[in-house]
Amino acid sequence: MRKILILTTALTGWAAAAAAGDLTVMSWGGAYGAAQTEAHVKPWAAKTGKGAVMVDSDDPAGPIKAMVEAGNVTVDVASVEYAAAIRLCDEGLLETIDPAVIPPGADGTPAAEDFLPGAITDCGISTDIWANVYAYDTTKFPEGAAPSTVADFFDLEKFPGKRGLRKGAKGVLEFALMADGVAPADVYATLSTPEGVDRAFAKLDTIKAETVWWEAGAQPPQLLADGEVVMTTAYNGRIFNAAVAEGKPFKIVWDGQTYENEMYVIPKGAPNKEDALDFILFATSTEGLRAQAQNISYGPPRKSSMKEELIFKDGKTVMAPHLPTAPENLANALATDSAFWADRDAELNERFNAWLAAN
């Protein structure tokens, strides 16, 4: 009995030691997780000779908070939305990152100038700028009669068929208001009033019966491929991946989309804090950001990463027109207001859930 006890204790200790040695990165899975694995996790492990693993989540912000509050943090680096990076940082759940340690760009530009505005916060550094776009299956609509504006998404008469939308208030309410004719600059002012919220839900009411709700980022391309929906909102990189890397007949409509920074953060009490910081600095260097943008169509937040033309990993697709930051894609786009969502996320999601459950 005692032997067994000693043996199991030793084994657990060994397992814990092994786990503590590996750097654990938590991201969103699917094409995005794969891109970060290829661009950041594997090269970092090769460079340092240390172990590094990638784990998936539908939204890493949830598990991070749970881990820190439970005092059992197993993740060293997490990829979270901008609003979540700010909220978790405010709540003291993340390690702060000293901006002075961020290396300058490959061309020598200091980090503060090299990064786009807002890309560096107290607790996180941006890895990319992604957008919540909508895309459709080109085989379902004849040439010349395909949807081209955000309003078309809500036009069931001209474009019949089921829609896919992300299950949650963020992104969806802005999208509905812009489809209802609200200019991007006025969206958050409108959404701050009760009438504005009602207006957004009234717009959503018009397609509610035809909507399939998705939760994980990998679902929308799947819904399109299965023919479950004819058009769906999605993270633009996932559609790009399905269309370019997998040859699916999907097309993105760059109108009325919301875009924001995605942040690498370190949960408070991460087991390998120093390695985590080293990893983030490696991943957000000019080369690290370039490498990610060569794997998935999200815009790098460093100017120096954009200096040379970005080519997709297939060796021929030029990335620039596929990025949310491309000027032609920004004509009618809205930068997500993270302060607004940090504040109203709970309330608007409650309302969203109530709306969703009501028949």
Place this chain on the structure above:
Amino acid sequence: MADAAALPLTTADGRPLRDALADAQRRAKIRAFVLVAPLLLFVIFSFVIPIGQMLHRSIYHDGFSSNAPAVSAWFAANPRGTEPDEAAFAALAEDFRAMKAAKTAGEAGTRVNYTLPETRSLFTKTARAADDLAPPYREAFLAIDPKWGDPLVWEAMRSSSSAYTADFYLVATDFERTGEGKIVRVPEKERIYVYLFIKTFILSGVITVICLLLAFPVAHLLATLPMAKANLLMILVLLPFWTSLLVRTTSWMVLLQGQGVVNESLLALGLISEEGRLRLINNQTGTIIVMTHILLPFMILPLYSVMRVIPPSYVRAARSLGASSWTAFRRVYLPLTLPGIGAGALLVFILAVGYYITPALVGGADGQLISNLIDFHMDKSNWSLAAALSAMLLVGVILLYWLYDRLIGIDNLKLG
């Protein structure tokens, strides 16, 4: 007789028999206890303590009270309805300086935000300016944001100022507090939890009834067929039971979706038209179909175990005494299967009430159950609300169990 009472019985070595017996019994008890101790410890650590913590969390949240002790003390000293005076603002300023240093303003604001939306940013914004706060504090706070003069904000802080609170149960039953501290129902379009609780219980009831209707003939067949055939059929029941829940749910997605196997087959047979494709998934129908399939074995197995031991001679006797086959079934066979029906129904119903993965995957918008909302709040890290909802679910199930005990009797339960 009197002699026997005077001389106590002893064992061979002269010890009083009573003591020897007590000793032996104690040893047996200790041995029994040692044997069950691992299970007991396991149950305590994995069941009693977590559920206790969950219940505690549903009434406890110290995000505000522990980070803002000064103003919490002011709330304790002054009754509800007191206009916040300079002392209150001074206490708040003191708390804000401490919160800024400890980076806890977000945590405190989050707690107040649960009671009154849009106060979170008020807290983080004020904390950023905390070092510049100087007397007179009232004016200083109002200069940062006029919302500090809003009685609703102060009422929300008051209800957050004690760590023990019923606020989460208020929210979980679609109630809220007004600026004067009155409790009112939330506006109609924001009500959700009561509706979802009712819906969860109704849907679980529907699933239980469907399971019973489907399982009864199957279990009867299993119980009456010759052993070899019955075993083969049993494997067909058990095989899906042993398959991973996720695998089964995703295979149902393949079968039921708009372009799925079921719709394509019906279309090929000419039973439906291209426009008339059945909507079998991402709605309530999907939840009912898939959950019925997943829970069916939980109904079949108890029914089977009860039916197997009912001697066929009972029904034969009833028939020979002139009962019609329906009467024989209704008055003889059915009452004998009641313990199995009760066990199966209770098992399926209680499992269905707490089901989460299946509705999340195939339920769409209207097939969601209360457990999906609990999961949502866990994800959004409003654990106290999730705990309050779970506690209400737990109470609902216990009530049903009690009702079952009163109506049918828990002794009649036969699980296998």
